[in-house]
Amino acid sequence: MDIKDLKVFQTIAKEESITKASRILYMTPQGISKIVKNLEAEMGCLLFTRNKAGMLLTESGKRFLEYADKDIADYYQVKKDILHIEQRQKKVVDLLSAYGIIRMVTPDCIAEFCRRYPDIEFHYREYPDLQTEHLFAENEGNVAFSIGEFDEELYHVVPLESFPVKMLVNEQDPLSKCESVTIEDLKDRPLYIESSQFTIYHMIMQKCKEVGFQPDIAFQTSGFSLCHKMVKANKGVSVTVDFVFDDMKESGMRLIPFSDGIYEWKACMITRKEEAENEAVQCFQQFIQEWIEKIKRGEIVR
Structure with a gap:
């Protein structure tokens, strides 16, 4: 057996299906079935029971999975360690x-x-x-x-650098006349914001939670550009930082600082x-x- 075989076994165990595993691994079901049969022959036991519920691990299969998980994790860790050594030397x-x-x-x-x-x-x-x-x-x-x-x-x-996070509003929005805003000014306003994979999302969600409301998130995106576009169209408000705002060079919008705490990128x-x-x-x-x-x-x- 090799790491590829163990990875196939691990995927079947997780998905409880040869068909699903074949899609994930980009292999034919026949090829995967052959690997399972070879592993079972090598170990001298059944690793799976096969029924309408799918491919379920036997007691021996569960023990073998413990070994497979550890061996796969160790293998990839060694690969990363060696990569770092090579990167240093090269x-x-x-x-x-x-x-x-x-x-x-x-x-x-x-x-x-x-x-x-x-x-x-x-x-x-x-x-x-x-x-x-x-x-x-x-x-x-x-x-x-x-x-x-x-x-x-x-x-x-x-x-490197820190920038205050500010509210981005259209100049037609009444908030554009304000010198500063608070997190409560987001209440009941459509908010365009970076997704939960970004720090700024969690910052704003936490600030809203602290004052007792859930923001009206109109859309989560993977970058500032869409947020700026929607605010320019006066579809809602957003949050961003100065250097991004300056790079966009969009007219008709204002950046307003928060006055109720530290909002820092x-x-x-x-x-x-x-x-x-x-x-x-x-x-x-x-x-x-x-x-x-x-x-x-x-x-x-x-």
């Missing part, structure tokens, strides 16, 4: 970034880093905030950009403490910090 930066942060850091920053350090291999993937954090916690990548607070016992955390760069030995990662960290300082000093226009 000078690789593997960046995971939450949506929006490259817009803040600017694509020119990444292009300049690659130009200045051609001997460093650079990889980049972009996800919603919480997915980025989950993948990084699962040992994907060796550098991450994300939003929020992070465990400094696990990670080396470098704050805090971008950070995180690395695992064991990545301290990776010279390429160290170089990238230093370059990003210097770039952000140049933006703050006005030497680079975002």
